Amino acid sequence: MFECVSGDQCSVRVNGFLLAAVFMTFLWTPASLILSLLVLLAGAACCVVSWRRGGRTRAVAALELLRFVLIVLVLVTLNQPELQREVRPDEQPRLVVLHDVSGSMKTRDSAVQSVVSTRQETADGLIRPEVWQPVAQRMQVVFEPFSAAEPIGAGGTDLQSALLAAADRHTGLRGLVVISDGDWNIGEAPAVAASQLRVRGIPIYSVPVGSEQRLPDLILTAADAPTFGVAGKAVRIPFRITSWLPQESSLAVTxxxxQGEPVTKLVRVPGMGQLQDALEWKPTQTGEYTLSLQIPVSDGEIREDNNQLQIPIAVREEELKVLIVESLPRWEYRYLRNALERDPGVDVSCLLLHPDLTENGGGRGYLAAFPEDAQLFEYDVVFLGDxxxxxxGLSVQQCASLKQLVRTQAGGLVFLPGIQGNQNTLVNSELDELLPVVMNTSVPRGRGTTRPGRFALTEAGRRSLLTRLEADDVENEKIWNGLPxxxxxxxxxxxxxxAQVLATHDSESTAFGRVPLIAARTSGTGKVLYMGSDGAWRWRKGVEDLYHYRFWGQVVRWMAYQRNMSQGESMRLFFSPDRPEAGSAVTLNANVMTAGGEPLREGAVTVQAVAPSGATETIRLAASGQDSWGLFSGDFVPREGGQYILRAACAETGARLEMRMAVVGQEREQVGQPARPDVLREISRMTRGESTDVASVQQLVQRLAAMPEPAPVIVPL
Structure with missing residues (x-):
């Protein structure tokens, strides 16, 4: 904005500053000044001499005057002239006080005059107007809260953005006061903002609140339960407890x-350590459950709100269909079939393609021929033996159908090679790309040993639920090491x-490392497992079916998990990954069939996702291709943690389906974590500001009130 101050002298007002007093400066040196004077005198003398010799006429005088002016201009240029303007503040200077309101500020570890309060309560006491009254007499004091502009349910602290936003919003800024615990977890490092503020001449005065020492606490850190369970079958719920108490704690996890008696387990948690264990619960009725896992409050704990976790789980009747395809009835086949047939939740069918028989093996549960596509796609898991x-064996078309079962129907496929080496012929079929491993075709019949080999769990195998034969990590490792x-x-x-290798041979290797024995991978919407030894039936020695049945039971349910998330008469809805997290993409898949039982090739399939807060998002699923057997897929990103309701609908068939999806929330703000005053000290140092503790805030206020007026700024035109 332009405005006239007096007479013909006008000034410009820009962002609260008044631009006035235009003047010129020279960047001269003593040498350039002396040289300029000498040249000026010499030039003047030459001009006078030339004028006298030229008859002292007016024309010669004008010419010599012009020459003298040019000499003067050259000398002025030699001394680097610069036209400048003085900039004076035209508004009252400002001091912005940023105070943290994030979740970590609820930690009760701020001690002021022997009174322990939350960090937020301490910060609230520091932003009272009377505290900053001495500064308010000389400048405008503005109080602004900060945390993070995140979606609902995904809180955090973005200190870097808060600093830059405050500096951009306010003019005449004399400094920023930051009252915080220094715990940032979103955006770039605060040092990035401090570097920019230093260039702009804006100092940061920080007041850290909270203790740098971790509070004594007992935390129920995690409970990794499945999304759904089966009525009449035990559901295993692993949990982890973290102790920040100096002594060992004996407690009951409940x-x-x-909808019945509480389940309780006594555990001992080491001091300043962690405990991993698991509870088992056998639901008797179907329905939607919200379980509560809790531990009692121990003596000396500061917090009581982190001793409980809510676990949503759906319990339903189990009807898993399994197909076992084998050539010779070897021991692994017999014990596997026997174990699955005794499982009340599994319906087992077998197809025995004996090489010495013209007809396929028959009897109870045996198929006369490989099923057609429509019947094949009803199976949740297929075991493909030798x-x-x-x-x-299989035809090329049957291999293609098995591939479709996995990739588009969310089915599971288990490769169980045998000593006959028949699976090596799959290398030239469509099943080859599903194999989690690369086979050595020069050794089709595998390798036999005189000394018994053993399974060695990899790091991924130690974490996997597939290889979890015991709840405790150490005990589980011992069991695997001791298996026959x-x-x-x-x-x-x-x-x-x-592919993810879960177990290798304990001693045999190839040029690429240990021989992989158990490997898993996902392919399309389904899952694939490779078991490189047919000796798992030997695990029954001394313990009967305990570990053999547990392993294969976990394999079947792991593979059928997605497929059975929610299923209607003509539509199946499932998602990936199995345990979605807030802020991460989730793939929704729907298999849709027409009224005549044919897969829907094209159509409008939508899923309405209702968040825990009630926010609704509609996702349109797209057909995955002509050969995808009615598969429609789409992605969306859940923004909240908790139970989502997914409502799927198909306009062409009129099919509707509803299911629940548990989303793990992003717990960025951890109450009870130590404060980080080092972060605040660093940004104060970088901006030439100051960091002070809570007890010395009044001294900081006095120093800010005594700051001199800013000197006028000289800017070039």
Missing amino acids: LTGT VGVGPR GFYWYAAAERARAG
Whole structure:
């Protein structure tokens, strides 16, 4: 904005500053000044002499005067002239007080005059207007809260953005006062903002609140329960307890909300350590449950609100369909079939393609031929034994159908190679790309040993639920190390890209490392497992079906998990990953069939996602292709933690389906974490400001009130 101050002298007002007093300055040096004077005198003398010699006429005088002016201009240029303007503040200077209101400020560890209060209560006491009254007499004091502009349910602290936003919003800024615990968890490091503020001449005065020492506390850190369970079958609920108490704690972990008697387990948590364990609960009725896992409050704990976790779980009747395809009835096949047949939640069918028989094996539960696509896609898991491509094996089309079962129908496929080496013929079929490992085709019949080999869990295997034979990590490792050995294994060279090796041979290696024995991967919407030894039936020694049945039971349920999330008569809805997290993409998949039982090729399939807060988002699922057998897929990002309601609908068939999805929330703000005053001290140092403790805030206020007026700023025009 332009305004005239007096007479013809006008000034410009820009962002609260008044631009006035235009003047010129020279960047001269003593040498340049002396040289300029000497040249000026010499030039003047030459001009006078020339004027006299030229008859002292007016024309010669004008010419010499012009020459003298040019000499003067050259000398002025030699001394680097610069036209400048003085800039004076035209508004009252400001001091912005930023105070943290994030979740970590609820921590009760701020001690002022022997009174322990929350960090937020301490900060609230420091932003009272009377505290800053001495400063308010000389400048405008503005109080602003900060945390993070995040979606609902995903809080955090973005200190860097808060600093830059305050500096951009306010003019005439004399400094920023930051009252915080220094715990930032969103955005760039605060030092990035401090570097920019230093260039702009804006100092940061920080007041850290909270203790740098961790509070004595007992935390129920996590409970990793499945999304759904099966009525009549035990549900295993692993949990983790973290102790920040100096002594060991003996306590009872209790599971309530079971519509029956609470489930309790006594545990001992080491001081300043962690405990991993698990509870087992056997639901008797179907329905939606909200379980509560809790531990009692121990003596010396500061917090009581982190001793409980809510666990949503859906319980339903189980009807898993499993198909076992084998050539010879070897021991692994017999014990596997026997174990699955005794499982009341599993319906087992078998297809025995014996190489010496013209007809397939028959009897109870046996199929006369490989099922057609419509019947095949009803199976949740297929075990493919020592079977290949050929006259007494699978056809090329049947291999393609198995691939479709996995990739588009969320089915599971287990490869169980055998000593006949028939699976090596699958290398030239469509099933080859599903294999989690690369086979050594030069050793089709695998390798036998005289000394028993053993399974060695990898790091991924130690964490996987598939290889969890005991709840405790140490005990689970002991069980695997003590399992009876095997005397044959398939000649796998290495794992394929994207596969996860869960167990290797304990002693045999290839050029790529230890021989992979158990490997898993996802393919499309389904899952694939490779078991490189047929000696798992030996695990029954001394313990009967305990570990053999537990392992294969976990495999079947792990593979059928997504497929059975929610299923209607003509639509199936499932999602990936199994345990979605707030802020991460989730893939929604729907298999839709027409009224005639054919897969829907094209159509309008939508899913309405209702968040715990009530916010609704509609996701349109797109057809995955002509060969995808009615598969529609789409992605969305849940922004909140908690129970989502997913309502799927298809306009062409009129099918509707509803299911629940538990989303793990992002717990960025951890109440009870130590404060980080080092972060605040660093940004104060970088901006030439000051960091002071809560007890010395009045001294800081006095120093800010005594700051001199800012000197006028000289800017070039």
